[in-house]
Amino acid sequence: MWLPSTRFATSLLLAAAMVAGAASARAHEGHDHGAPPPPTSSTIAPRADASSADLELVAIARGDKLEIYLDTFRGNEPIDGAEIEIDGPGGILKPIAAGAGFYTVVAPFAAKPGSHDLAITIPANGVVDVLTTTLKVSPSTQPQAVATPRQSWGIDPAFAQELGQRVGQPGTSLLISLGLGFIAGVAVTALVLGRRRAAAGLILLALIPLATPTGVLADSAPGISSPGVAARDVSQRFPDGALFVPKPTQRILGLRTIFTEQRAHRRAIELPGRVIPDPNASGLVQAAVGGRLLPPPGGFKPLGTPVKTGDVLAYVNPPISSADLTTQQQQARELDQQISVASRKFERLRAIEKVIARGQLEDAELELKGLHERRANLARANKEPEPLMAPVDGIIAASNAVAGQMAEPNSIIFQIIDPARLWVEALSFEPQSTNGMAQGLFAGGKSIELAYVGTGLADRNQSVPVHFAIRSDTAGLRAGQFMTVLATTANDRTGIALPREAVLRGPNGQSIVYEHSNAERFVPREVRIEQLDAERVLIVAGIEPGKRVVTTGAELLNQIR
């Protein structure tokens, strides 16, 4: 009973070994290590690229001229003023600058077919780098835009080209290897179990694709890319979605990349918020009594005028109804009457000052004085309006003042806000522990720095208000503006942070980023993102650290068909 199962295990192991072996063998084939093959196209000039940890270089042969594009490896920024030296077949060449990060030199070998080894010495940014590359110029040097591909042993060239590209893809090659390995494994299993005929057939089946198409494809590659002296290269999209974008086009699109790094980032939560004035730096001007509004000397201050605490902004003149007026007049007469009685009494008492108690005279004097004051107040009450004063320093943010208008009691006449001191009120639907830092993101993409002030506990629309003070420049902000508040939480998330502009929506609706895989090749990568803060997102799956991802110009790249 044990033996058959051992046999089965052995065959399984064998199959696994074949799979592993096949994959490794494919990876090693052609003595090529690392870089995927350069894009093949019928309309592009012969080109070679090389890169180091700091530099990326593309050499394009155009006739007998060699054009060199030099950029930084990580950022794809053109490098100016580099004194490049090229050790080529014709000796040492020294290209001269002909634009931003663009150098050109006459190189007779560039027009000759064959493969030319170039060693390029680049002193840039204080370091010297030596790059090596091979420029392959195919035999047809006729200046024709689209060369007719050579028939490659009865295989349709278009199909061969597509297949060639697919085989060139690391992922596809692995798949093919796995597939072949699987067939081989089945064959060996059959062999071990004693079904020799079936096994022989299967082995043949596995060997056929290994032997023939590889040879054909290796041969068909140069036949397809038979470029002439193309005046300009055009970017194009391959069936697998990858893009070939020539360096000159990259310069026009202003493509920049970022080098991905895995780091711990503070995660942010999104809260809806709006700008409110700082309660300590804003105020309302209200009329305490109803009345007619009157302008101060110089008129009402227009909107936006800076005011200081105590500045009179308006007067309220309370109106007197006819009934009140009658009562007042009555009071005035009564007072007048009382005053004349009291003054008579006072005069009389003063005349007999010597025989009466001193207290009597003083009482009469005080009574008369009090009556005079009440009469004066009554007279003044009719004339003096109530001044409305600014309660804080700031600017006039809202004004409802119209001369002669009847103001209701408690109506808001002016609103005063200090524009440099604004807060944000966000609504949080669950208690969050923020670490104090937050960012506000407006619909237009502008972002502001916020600092946590406090959280309320009173329920408002099933949420609690959270207040933040705006730290950054408040120019252009107004009270009531809506925004998304991204408050950083206390717990960390690990991932790759990318600017928001790097993440695009693919044709199928998935989030993608463009990886700058080779000097002139960009590969779309599906990613899963999480919100990080106002300007960045966190890539949690889909791309590894140490890759170059397009940031600026990614949207333009996505439009290439």
Next chain:
Amino acid sequence: MNRARLAMLSLAAAIVAAPAAFAHEAAKGKNGGLRVDAGKYHAELVVDGTPTVAVFLSDEDDKPIPAAGFKANAILVIDGKSQRFDLVPAEGSKLTGTAPAAVKPGAKGAIQITAPDGLTAQAKY
């Protein structure tokens, strides 16, 4: 039974060893230098802190190739400057040359090799 076990063990060993055998990029060479691919050859650069520089040629299977008939020139970054000098065949698979200054191990640069048949190859370090 034992044979089956042996087969299993050897296969397991093969699986473990297989990837290691292929990942040989910029590996340490037999002569203690840095061995990289140069076209269809492997070239091993040996520097020892003196101006003398040696390059050992071997084929894809790391079998030494006689250096006679080969020509080579080196471009090495020495003390922040790029220096060019020729390499001439010496005994066996060795090409040697003398740099204008002492070359520290780990120096960056490139070697351009011209085979007797006129084909060229490059090695980058």
